[in-house]
Structure formats: C-alpha cells, structure tokens
Amino acid sequence: MLTLQKVNETKIIDELRDKFGERIDTPKLLRPNRIVMTVEKENVIEIAQFLKDTYALNYVASVSGIDYLEENKFVVVYHVSSMSEDGHLPLVLALKVPVDRQTPFMPSLVSIWKSVEWHERETWELFGIEFKDHPRLERLLLPEDWPENQFPLRKDFLLEDE
Amino acid sequence: MSSIKFSVGPQHSGIGHFRMKITLQGDTIIEAEPDPGFVHRGAEKISETREYLQNVPMIERQCLADVSSVTLAYAMAIEELADVEVPPRAQFIRIIMCELSRIMSHLYWLSIMGIFLGHSTMFMWSFGNRDIFIDLAERITGSRVSYTYIIPGGVRYDLPDGIKDRTMETLDYFQGRLKEHDAIFLSNPIFKRRTKGVGVLNRADAIRMGVTGPTLRASGVRGDIRKDEPYSSYDKLDFEIPIFTEGDSYARALVRFKEMEISSSIIRKAFENLPEGDFKVKVRKKVPEGEAFSRVEAARGELACYIISDGSAKPYRLKMSTPSFRNLPGFSLLKDSMLGDMPTIYMSLDYWPPDADR
Amino acid sequence: MNAVNIPQIVNLQQLIMFIFGVLKSELFFKIIIFPGIFTILITVSELIWLERKYLAKMQLRVGPQYAGRIAGILQPVADFIKLLFKETIIPEKADKIFFQIVPIILVTVAATTLTVIPLSETDVISNLGVGLLFTFAILAMFPILALLAGWASNSKYPFIGGIRALFQQISYEVPLWFSALGVVILAGSLNFVDIVRAQETFWFILLLPLGALIFLVAMTAELERIPFDLPEAETEIVSGWIAEYSGMNYALIMLSLYIKLYFASAMFTALFLGGWLGPSILPPAFWFLTKTFIVALVLMTIRGVLPRVRLADLIKIGWERLLILSLVNIILAIVVKLVLLGVY
Numbered sequence: 057m058l059t060l061q062k063v064n065e066t067k068i069i070d071e072l073r074d075k076f077g078e079r080i081d082t083p084k085l086l087r088p089n090r091i092v093m094t095v096e097k098e099n100v101i102e103i104a105q106f107l108k109d110t111y112a113l114n115y116v117a118s119v120s121g122i123d124y125l126e127e128n129k130f131v132v133v134y135h136v137s138s139m140s141e142d143g144h145l146p147l148v149l150a151l152k153v154p155v156d157r158q159t160p161f162m163p164s165l166v167s168i169w170k171s172v173e174w175h176e177r178e179t180w181e182l183f184g185i186e187f188k189d190h191p192r193l194e195r196l197l198l199p200e201d202w203p204e205n206q207f208p209l210r211k212d213f214l215l216e217d218e
Numbered sequence: 219m220s221s222i223k224f225s226v227g228p229q230h231s232g233i234g235h236f237r238m239k240i241t242l243q244g245d246t247i248i249e250a251e252p253d254p255g256f257v258h259r260g261a262e263k264i265s266e267t268r269e270y271l272q273n274v275p276m277i278e279r280q281c282l283a284d285v286s287s288v289t290l291a292y293a294m295a296i297e298e299l300a301d302v303e304v305p306p307r308a309q310f311i312r313i314i315m316c317e318l319s320r321i322m323s324h325l326y327w328l329s330i331m332g333i334f335l336g337h338s339t340m341f342m343w344s345f346g347n348r349d350i351f352i353d354l355a356e357r358i359t360g361s362r363v364s365y366t367y368i369i370p371g372g373v374r375y376d377l378p379d380g381i382k383d384r385t386m387e388t389l390d391y392f393q394g395r396l397k398e399h400d401a402i403f404l405s406n407p408i409f410k411r412r413t414k415g416v417g418v419l420n421r422a423d424a425i426r427m428g429v430t431g432p433t434l435r436a437s438g439v440r441g442d443i444r445k446d447e448p449y450s451s452y453d454k455l456d457f458e459i460p461i462f463t464e465g466d467s468y469a470r471a472l473v474r475f476k477e478m479e480i481s482s483s484i485i486r487k488a489f490e491n492l493p494e495g496d497f498k499v500k501v502r503k504k505v506p507e508g509e510a511f512s513r514v515e516a517a518r519g520e521l522a523c524y525i526i527s528d529g530s531a532k533p534y535r536l537k538m539s540t541p542s543f544r545n546l547p548g549f550s551l552l553k554d555s556m557l558g559d560m561p562t563i564y565m566s567l568d569y570w571p572p573d574a575d576r
Numbered sequence: 577m578n579a580v581n582i583p584q585i586v587n588l589q590q591l592i593m594f595i596f597g598v599l600k601s602e603l604f605f606k607i608i609i610f611p612g613i614f615t616i617l618i619t620v621s622e623l624i625w626l627e628r629k630y631l632a633k634m635q636l637r638v639g640p641q642y643a644g645r646i647a648g649i650l651q652p653v654a655d656f657i658k659l660l661f662k663e664t665i666i667p668e669k670a671d672k673i674f675f676q677i678v679p680i681i682l683v684t685v686a687a688t689t690l691t692v693i694p695l696s697e698t699d700v701i702s703n704l705g706v707g708l709l710f711t712f713a714i715l716a717m718f719p720i721l722a723l724l725a726g727w728a729s730n731s732k733y734p735f736i737g738g739i740r741a742l743f744q745q746i747s748y749e750v751p752l753w754f755s756a757l758g759v760v761i762l763a764g765s766l767n768f769v770d771i772v773r774a775q776e777t778f779w780f781i782l783l784l785p786l787g788a789l790i791f792l793v794a795m796t797a798e799l800e801r802i803p804f805d806l807p808e809a810e811t812e813i814v815s816g817w818i819a820e821y822s823g824m825n826y827a828l829i830m831l832s833l834y835i836k837l838y839f840a841s842a843m844f845t846a847l848f849l850g851g852w853l854g855p856s857i858l859p860p861a862f863w864f865l866t867k868t869f870i871v872a873l874v875l876m877t878i879r880g881v882l883p884r885v886r887l888a889d890l891i892k893i894g895w896e897r898l899l900i901l902s903l904v905n906i907i908l909a910i911v912v913k914l915v916l917l918g919v920y
Contacts, residue, residue: 087298089447090511116428117513117522118539135511135522135539139425141439144446144520148511171428174546175539182262197255197575208263215267224732242736245887336802336809336884342635408803408883557736558887561812 065091065147068111076103086150094131094152097162104151104168107136113149115139119175121183123157125211130155130185132162134172155185164190182209221248226560228256233564236571238549242557250552250560254543258575265536270296270505275366277538281573282363283326286312286319287516289368291523291538294449294512296370299505299527305496308372309451313488314385315358315367316450316514317481321392322351323517324474324481327568331471332403334561335412340403347395354388357381372498382489389482396479404475413468417551417563420465427547431519432477433567436470438463443515450514455487467566474568504531516541518568542573603701611695611861616687619865620834621652626869627876634880659827667729667820674728679821679828682721686835689714693842694769696852696860707768708756711843712749715798718836719745722807725829726817737816740887741807745798747894752794754902758787758909759847762916772851781848783912787905788848790898792874795840797894799833801875803882806890841871 069083069091076095080103083093095103107113117135124131132153138145155162164187166173176187177196184207187193195202207213220243227237235256241249261280265273277292278285290312297304304312325348332340352362358381359365359374367374403409419429424437434441442459444452460476462469507529513522519541526535548567552560598604606612625640629647632639644650666672692707694700704710719742726738760766762783763774774780781788797804808816818829845851845867854863885893 086509092509115425117520118511118524118537120524120535120537120539122526122535133524135524139434139439139441141421143440144443146447148513150509150511169428170426171544171547174543178543195255197258199255208260213263215263222732222736332883336805337882338631339635339880340883342637346636402881403883406881406883408885411889412883412886556887558806558809558812561809 065089068147069093071110075106079103089146090148090150092150092152094154097153097155100151100153101163101165101168104134104136104165107149107151108168111147111149112138112140112145113147114169115144116169116172116175117148119172119179121179121185121209123183123209123211125157128157130157130160130183132179132185134165134169136169160184161186161188163188166190181207183207184210225253234571235575236569238552238560238564240552240557240560245556245558247552247555247557247560250549252546252549254546254571254574256575257572259572261576262536262538265533267532269503269531270370270501270533271503273533273536274369275364277536278364278366279572280538280540280576281323281516281518281542281570283570284319284323284517284573285364286315286368287514287521288538289366290316290450291512291514291516291521292525292536293368293370294514295510295523295525296501296505298510298512299508299525300370300501301506302371302499302501304372304450305499306451306493307376307495308497308499310488310492311373311377311497312368312450313452313455314485315355315373317484317488318351318355320481320517321478322348322355324478325351327474327517327565328399328403331565334565335409337403337406337409340399343395343399343402347392350388350392354385357384369498371501372496374498376497377492382492385485385489389485393479393482396475400475404471410468412559413471413562413566414464414466416467416559417555417566418464418466419548419551421463424465427550428544429519429548430544431516431541431568432470432473433545433548434519435459436462436473437465441520443513443520447513449512454491455484457484457487467562470566470568504529505533518542518570518573519544538576540573540576542568542570543576545569546574606699606701611690611693611699612701613687615695616690616835616838619868620831620838621656622649623838623869623872624652624655624834625649626872627879630873630876631880634877656827656831659823662823664823664825665820667731669730670820671728671730674724675820676825678721678725678728679825679832682718682725682832683828683835685714685717685721686832686839689839690835690842692768693839693846694772694851695864697769697773699861700769703769704767706766708760708766708771711839712753712756715752716749718798722817725821729817729820731820733814734817734819736813737807737819740813741800741817744800744804744807744890744894747891748794748797748804748898751790751894751898751902752798754899755787755790755794755905756847758784758902758905761906761909762913768846768851772846772853775850775853779848779850779853784848784905784909786901786908788844790902790905791844791848793893794898795844796875796878797890799836799840799875801837802879803885804890805884806887809884837872837875838868841868841875844871 065085072080072083079099081094086092113136115137117137120133122131132155134151135148136151137148153162164176176190177193179185180187180193181196181198222242225237225239227233228235237253239251239253240247261277264276274289278289281288325344329341329344356362359367419437421438424434440461457480460473462472505527507527509526511524513520521541522539524537525533528534545567551563608614629639640648640651642648643654666675689711691701692704692710722741723738726734759780762780763771765771800807821829849867852860852864
C-alpha cells in the first residue's frame, strides 16, 4: 500500500555517513524505524535541508529540550517524520543538537520546517534556548508575570517539594 | 476604516481556558492570535519528580475527554524502554478503551460544536449519549472519567463479566442514535451552509503546518498512526479511515462523525477477537537507561511521547507532544474569515486547551 | 387650622371616590387584569415554562420539576424572584442613565404593543383604528433600544451585538410589513378586530400561506430567536447587547423578550389564524390564547432543531429572498381579493 513504508533504515544511515562523514555523530538505529543522530548546531540547517529534500522528512512530530546539567549542555531533539498524501512514514528520525549551557542558542529551523515554530517557541520559553531567526520568540505557556531568566524545565529549577 | 481589538476568552462562554486575540475590521477578522497557557500545569516538570507509575494519573488529566490514548502513549514508551512485551489480551483491551475514548471525545466535540452553532438540542443529545459510554467505562474500569486504566505492562484489571453484551447493547443503541444525529445536525441545510467552504485548509498547507488528526484527514491526507505504524494489535483488525479532500469545516466534522461509527465497529471486532490470557505483565520500577519515542493516534490526532531514562525510577525527561498543541497553527485559518465563522473554525479544529498547555 | 383641614378631607373623599371609580371602571380592569398586565404576566411566565419544558422533552431531558409542585410550573416566577435578589452590576464605564433606563423602556414598549391585540371582540384595551400601524411603529423602537443598550454598556461585545440587532431588525421589518400588507388588502382595514372579523369565512393562512410563512420567518428574526439570534449569539459575541446586564435589569430584558414572543405569536394569530374565532363552546379568549400558544410552540420547535445562520446568509435571506417573496405575496393578495369580490 505505502511505497514509503519500505524504507531501509540502515541504508539511510549509511548514506548519511557517506555524505556528511564526521559532521554527523553516530547515526544509529534505536529500534526498527527509529534513527537517532547528533549534529553540531553549525551544520544543522544544511543537514535538515538535506533530510527534507532527500528523504521527504517534512513533518516534525515534536521538539524537545533536554537539560544535561552534569555534562553542562542542553540537547534539542527534533523528531522528524514524513507525511505524504498516503500518510505517515513509520520512520522517525531524532535529530539531536547539543547546545552550550552558558550561552544557549542555535539556529531556528522554521525556515525548513514551518511546523516547528510553536514547538521552538515553547522550548525557548521553558529552557531559555534562543533560536536565531525565529519569527517570534514570545511568551507562550507561562504566565505574564513570570520572572525573566527563570526556566522551569531546567534541572537547576527546583520545585518546592524537591 | 478603524478596527476593533478584543480577546475571545479566557472567560468567554464556550471557549475554554484559552484566549484568542482578535482584530476585527468591519465584520472580518484581520488578525487572530491564539494565546494558550491558561491551564499550563508544568506536567513535564512534575513528571521528573515522580515515579513512572505515579505519573499516569497526572498526565492523563491533560486530556480528560480522551484519557486512554494519553496513557497508552506513555505506557508504550515505558514498555519500549523496559523491553516488555504486552500480552495480547491487554492489547485488545487497550484498543477497546482507546476507541471508547475516541467516541466519547468526538461526542464531546459534537455537543460543543452544536452549542457553538446555536443548536442546543445537539448539545444535550450528545452529552446524553456520552453518558452511556461513561457508564460503560465505569463498568470496565471502576471510574467514570479519569480511570488510570492503561498502565505500563498492560491494563489494571481484567474485563468484568458480561461486559461484552453490555457493550454490544450500548453500541446498538448508539449507532441508531447516530443516524438521528446526522439527520438533525450534519444533514441540516443551515449547518452545511455554515460549515461548507469555511476555514479551508488545503493538503500542502496542512502538511506544512504540521496539523494532525481529523484536521489532517479532512484535507485529503491519509495520516493515521493506527494504520501507518500499527500499535497495540491495530494491524490485526480491519478498519477503514475516513478521508475527505475538501479541507473545510464540514469535512472535518464529517471525519469525526464517521470515525464514531468506525470506532464502534472496531470495538465490536475487538470483542470478537478478544484473546484469553494475562492482562498485565510486571514492569520493574526502575527502567533501564535509554530513550524511547512512541506515538499513538488519539482522538485529536497524533500524540507523541518521548521519554529519556537515566536508569532511575523517575523519568529524566518526559515530553508529550500533544495534538492540540500541534493544531495551533490551524488558527491561522481564522484570518480573513468573518466573526460569525469564528466559532465554526475554532470548533472544527477540536482544540482542547489543557491538551495543548499540559 | 380647621378651616384648612376640612377641604382636605373633602378632597380625600373625592380622591377615594375617584380611585374607586377608576378601580370599578372597565378600562382599569382591562389594563390591569384582563387582557392587560396580569394576564400578560401569567401568559408570558407560562410561555417561558412551556419553552423550557418543551425543549427539555425534545432534548431528552426533564426540565423544571420542583417549583410549583406540578411539573415546575412556577419555575419562571422562581427565576424572576432569584434575579430580583441578585446584585445589579453596572459597568464602571457604562452610561449609567441610559444603561438602567433601557430595560424599563423595553418592558414598557413591549407591553404597549399588546394594548391593541384583541383577545376577543370586546377584550381589547384600545380598539385603535390603525392598530396594525401602531404595532409596527412600536416595533420599530426595539432595534434602537438594542443599539442603545449596546452603546450604553460601553463594551465591545454588546456594541457589536447592538449593531447586529439594529441592521437585522431593520432589514427584516420590511418583509414583515409587506407580508402584513397582504392581510390588510384582504381585510380592508388596519384594525385588528376588523381583520379578525374578515376571517370568518376563511382564515388568511389558507388564502395567503406564503404571506404567513414570510411573516413567521421575519418575526423570528425580529424576535432574535434561533436561527436568527445573531445579536445574542453566545459563542460569537458572548450575549450580544445583553452581555453586561445582570440582576433585575437582566430579568426585565428577558421579560420584554418573552412579552415580544407572546406579542408576535398573538399578532400571527390575529392576522392569519382567525384570532378568537372558534367553536362557541369555549370562550373566544380561550381560542385566541390556544392559537397563540400553538404559534409559540412552532417557534420553539424551530429553536430546537435549527442552528444559527451565518451573518452573510441572514442579510441575503432578508433582502434577496424575503423581500421579493413578500412583493409576490402582495400581488397574490390582490388576486385573491379580486377573486373574493367576484370580479373574475
């Protein structure tokens, strides 16, 4: 039924390795249909564009921030899947972008995937990771009187009962 | 011409805890900006301080109309991390619960859609019908709305005796009533006039904006996780997915309406094929280190759950990517529509504020 | 001192005599008891009860149950008393005089329309020669009052609602007029009693079914009832021009709206359903009220089964369909009149 369903994940991983070499850190298969790979923020736009153009990965399911306090870094994870007229591709590719914890910023991917706009805005608000060239980084979920420089999902933000 | 700015919500009759800042020129909306966050609980933060099982009742409250799918996504992610195979009977019970949830959620939508368009009879009928499903859910799970039934490893209890007959009776009654609903509401000429051609979302835009669920399927995209990446034995049941290509509010309404019938037939088939055996396997309190990304087709669309585990009993990071949040870009449809079409478009997206705010 | 007091006592006696005279007079009875204020209030509260009970039956609910023991028949009274005791909130920025005066004028105006409606040949407060003209003149005040209420509230939703009420009622007044004009042509009078008498052979609904239909539709719009309740659409503009009203003021506005419903049904009965005409076993007023309630039931059924129309369609129906149809109706009325006169 679906032509896209017969995606060969290992082939994608090999192709990505060939194309980008060192610039992609350990693309690996987590389980069938789940690829995880890490790229530096300098290369993320180019690689994202390549993924969209080559594998039709055009549909972002989620953008999550993760705070690795001990390793002193944030990781922004884009879960990208593919959507066509015939439906989802079972493949979900997790594109991880490490971000420095002291000066957290990375380029916004809105220019490539329009749908990440709201997700990035949420990540900006809850983690304080700045997405360069994002059309509008404005308060979204938190109350209007929420103090500046308080980012609830960071690990050093403690809840009262912790 | 001067314009009027006003906010619809958060205390607006009908629209829940949610605000739209609307700029009106004449009777045309020239700018509509959704402003979610009024019911933001910080569920993702709270979840990091609780054990995996304790999180189930907490996260299911983000979408009380559709609790089963939320907990199922969460349970599936944990099962993937813990490498647990869910027994087939539990998988079928999960299907039954998810489809019951879907019917209840769509009935909720239908009633609010009715009252939004000034049709109080539809409002009362749908809520009345939703009640018989709530009774059914109470019979199965012991709780009426937030039942914390689907847990990592299976379901909490086995199905009670005689529930098959009771469910069939309920479905027989419900499917009969659906025809009346269609006659009085969806086939109503005024309803068609109000929804046809209103808030048209074409296929390319729907994919580009990343909308999901019935909103996507009404724009001619066959996107349904139940078929595309079958979970919980959905691949063992035969069912169809309603697709409409018009992309307007009427198509979105029809998708949901058809899904109620299809969900009824899925429940019937699931009961026919219900295997014997365990309904639960044990999942250890501490989940191995790793990450898992699971997704299910909730009533409002694709619901994704991303868990990062550091090997302790609590999740290191839990991310719920909810369908209502992903349908937020759909509010751009309000632009250039008339103020009178605002309730139609708002309701056709089936936005559920706590679902988006978490 | 005494010299001053005596004429006062005489005056008081005269006053008492005068008051007794007024109380005993037929006009007073008509205004206060039947078919005046008392009857109107009872009928309207029963209309409210009927609407709630009837809609409840339609929607598989029970409806009011307890107040008044029998099927909650006193529920509207209970609601009214509850609203009496509620705090009346006046928005800070509202125009306080107009804001408070509008509900009172609304009730007065709505009740005034009923003075010319005959419950029977004699049970009419004021048998005006131009009764129909009078009712339309009074009806024309409602949109202005709605706009005034919306404007005086000094709030955005009421203002939008007020403007909607204004153009909706003005655009539907024209077909309403024209459809009533057909009746006037057939009856040859603007007097309600004459109009009813003219229906002794045929009720006008049989002669002018199109006119009756147009009248009903235009009247629904005039009453701001579903499917034409755009000025009060809860989910679009909260409650439209009523949004800022609370407590007693709100109760008065709702009262005026239901008096209007009663008046509209009564007018339809008088114009098309032969007013009080019916078998003489029961008093004429009984037949009149029964027919009025049946018309109200039709309006309630419409409310139960139809959603609200779109704003663009509202204007279209008013100016493009109803207006043309009502002109056709006038021509039909002339033809019917000629046939009845035996010209053909």
